[in-house]
Each structure stands twice: as C-alpha cells, then as structure tokens.
Amino acid sequence: xxxxxxxxxxxxxxxxxxxxxxxxxxxxxxxxxxxxxxxxxxxxxxxxxxxxxxxxxxxxxxxxxxxxxxxxxxxxxxxxxxxxxxxxxxxxxxxxxxxxxxxxxxxxxxxxxxxxxxxxxxxxxxxxxxxxxxxxxxxxxxxxxxxxxxxxxxxxxxxxxxxxxxxxxxxxxxxxxxxxxxxxxxxxxxxxxxxxxxxxxxxx
Ligand SMILES: Nc1ncnc2c1ncn2[C@@H]1O[C@H](COP(=O)(O)OP(=O)(O)OP(=O)(O)O)[C@@H](O)[C@H]1O
Ligand SMILES: O=C(O)c1ccc[n+]([C@@H]2O[C@H](COP(=O)([O-])O)[C@@H](O)[C@H]2O)c1
Numbered sequence: 001x002x003x004x005x006x007x008x009x010x011x012x013x014x015x016x017x018x019x020x021x022x023x024x025x026x027x028x029x030x031x032x033x034x035x036x037x038x039x040x041x042x043x044x045x046x047x048x049x050x051x052x053x054x055x056x057x058x059x060x061x062x063x064x065x066x067x068x069x070x071x072x073x074x075x076x077x078x079x080x081x082x083x084x085x086x087x088x089x090x091x092x093x094x095x096x097x098x099x100x101x102x103x104x105x106x107x108x109x110x111x112x113x114x115x116x117x118x119x120x121x122x123x124x125x126x127x128x129x130x131x132x133x134x135x136x137x138x139x140x141x142x143x144x145x146x147x148x149x150x151x152x153x154x155x156x157x158x159x160x161x162x163x164x165x166x167x168x169x170x171x172x173x174x175x176x177x178x179x180x181x182x183x184x185x186x187x188x189x190x191x192x193x194x195x196x197x198x199x200x201x202x203x204x
Pocket of ligand 1: 013
C-alpha cells in the first residue's frame with residue numbers, strides 16, 4: 001500500500017512575509033506530520049481592500065527568499081498567475097488535480113483568517129477538500145477561536161483543527177508601517193527579505 005502524501009498549503013498575502021508566517025507553517029508541518037508546506041502568495045486578494053497590495057512578483061520573490069533555508073517549504077505561483085480575484089477553493093482544486101489520488105491537503109491559516117471564513121467563496125467545499133488548521137495568533141485567544149470552530153462545525157458539519165503556536169505578535173501591517181516611518185524591522189522577518197525590501201524601496 002502506498003503512503004499517504006500529506007501536503008500543507010500556507011495561504012497569505014505575504015506583504016511582506018514575516019516570522020509569524022514561518023513559525024506557523026513549521027508548527028503545522030510538525031504537529032500534522034506534513035511532507036511539505038507550499039506557500040501560495042495571493043494574486044489579487046478580494047478582502048484586502050483598505051490598502052494597495054504590493055505587486056505580486058515582489059511578494060512572490062520575498063516569499064521564495066524567506067523559505068529558502070527550510071527543505072520542507074516550497075512556494076507556488078498558482079495564485080499569482082491566476083487572473084481575477086484569488087479564492088482558496090480554486091487553489092485547493094488545482095492542488096487536488098496536481099497531486100496523486102492518495103494525497104491529503106491541509107490548509108494552514110491564522111485565527112484572524114478563520115474568524116472570517118463564513119464569508120469565503122464555496123466555504124463548504126473548501127472544508128470538504130482539506131483539513132483546515134486554525135493557528136492561534138496574539139490578540140485572538142484560544143477561547144474565541146474555539147467558539148468560532150464550534151459555529152463552523154454546526155453550520156458545515158466539518159472540524160477545523162485549532163493549533164497553538166508560539167505567540168509572535170508580528171503583522172505585515174506593522175512591518176509596512178515601520179518601513180514607512182524608517183524604523184528598524186530587523187528580527188521581525190528573515191534578513192534576506194529585509195535586504196530585498198531595502199534594495200527595491202518597497203513600503204518606503
Ligand atoms: N503572527 C502571526 N501568527 C500566526 N498566524 C499569522 C501571523 N501573521 C499572519 N498569520 C496568518 O498567516 C496567514 C497570512 O497572513 P497575511 O499575509 O495576511 O499576514 P498579516 O500579517 O496578517 O498581514 P496584514 O497585517 O497585512 O493583514 C493568515 O492566515 C494569517 O492569519
Ligand atoms: O477564498 C476566499 O474567499 C478567501 C477569502 C479571504 C481569504 N482567503 C485566503 O485566506 C488566506 C489568508 O488571507 P490573508 O488575508 O490573511 O492574507 C489567503 O490564502 C487568502 O487567499 C480566501
């Protein structure tokens with residue numbers, strides 16, 4: 001009998017990617033025994049309307065730099081090469097087609113994203129197609145998260161798995177603000193990404 005392949009998908013805008021994302025993906029890899037984690041920078045995220053998202057190619061390259069030192073991490077262009085708004089359901093359908101039949105997909109997300117999941121496109125199918133992981137994030141305590149997960153279970157009959165992650169109170173919003181205000185972003189994200197931001201004058 002062939003071994004089940006367990007593939008994690010870490011979705012995000014990654015504008016820019018930071019240690020909160022990387023720690024969460026690594027925690028999911030080890031807790032859920034994943035063979036790999038694929039980072040999928042969003043092309044045109046429908047929900048980030050309050051600011052102009054950095055061009056996808058920059059976000060893709062920053063993600064590639066950030067994951068370089070982890071042999072279990074990969075980055076995919078699937079969302080940035082797709083036209084129109086980026087929806088997770090399309091990404092799951094893509095990976096379900098790409099991989100062999102005996103592959104299980106896991107979608108890794110932070111607590112804030114899960115709290116919004118009822119607004120996602122085809123949410124029932126999203127939950128049917130993958131094991132959905134909800135990582136804690138500072139400011140989104142486990143209790144609040146668990147209540148939401150119960151609501152999801154009632155509405156969709158599907159379990160979303162909570163995962164406690166070492167709290168990293170880092171956000172891309174905060175990093176963008178710090179660059180704008182010429183404050184240090186050292187130790188919030190990999191040095192290679194910090195250098196890339198400087199070199200290309202992003203967020204400045
Ligand atoms: N510090 C963190 N700890 C745990 N999960 C996180 C953290 N930062 C982001 N995530 C999760 O990673 C995924 C991608 O997040 P995203 O790219 O929007 O980063 P962000 O820091 O939340 O960005 P922004 O501040 O621009 O909203 C989401 O599921 C989000 O919940
Ligand atoms: O599919 C949807 O309708 C949908 C709506 C909002 C967010 N998502 C996904 O959730 C992930 C985290 O989003 P964000 O905003 O925190 O970067 C990312 O992969 C998004 O594409 C997906």
